[in-house]
Amino acid sequence: QVQLVESGGGLVQAGGSLRLSCAASGRTYSVNAMGWFRQTPGKNREFVARMTWSGGNTYYAHSVKDRFTISRDNAKNTVYLQMNNLKPEDTAVYYCATTRRLVTTDPNDYEFWGRGTQVTVSS
Numbered sequence: 001q002v003q004l005v006e007s008g009g010g011l012v013q014a015g016g017s018l019r020l021s022c023a024a025s026g027r028t029y030s031v032n033a034m035g036w037f038r039q040t041p042g043k044n045r046e047f048v049a050r051m052t053w054s055g056g057n058t059y060y061a062h063s064v065k066d067r068f069t070i071s072r073d074n075a076k077n078t079v080y081l082q083m084n085n086l087k088p089e090d091t092a093v094y095y096c097a098t099t100r101r102l103v104t105t106d107p108n109d110y111e112f113w114g115r116g117t118q119v120t121v122s123s
Contacts, residue, residue: 002026002098002112009094009117012086020081020117022096028053031098034079036070037107038092038119045095047105049081059105064090086121093118 008020022034035050049060049070058070069082079096094117097110104110
């Protein structure tokens with residue numbers, strides 16, 4: 001089991017920034033990559049960004065590329081999502097998740113999930 005706890009969400013005006021954190025504990029040795037996803041009511045969970053746990057290889061959804069940055073602090077078992085130039089359409093609950101795969105963006109490939117943190121961007 002891997003436990004994930006997200007934090008850092010909140011209310012911000014369009015153009016502002018937030019940094020989300022995802023602290024991992026438990027059997028993190030089984031993790032090969034971590035991802036960030038987001039979801040709004042009535043919609044499927046949407047891939048945002050992912051990073052391999054050891055190598056730092058990153059990949060972003062087109063909608064957030066050049067605005068969001070995923071990073072990690074292995075000593076703290078924590079992954080971050082720096083979100084800049086936020087837009088109202090970024091409003092969602094953001095989740096982090098872990099996978100044993102390396103390059104997947106499919107939420108069905110992620111085994112463990114946090115409870116999410118709400119991000120609201122006002123116009």
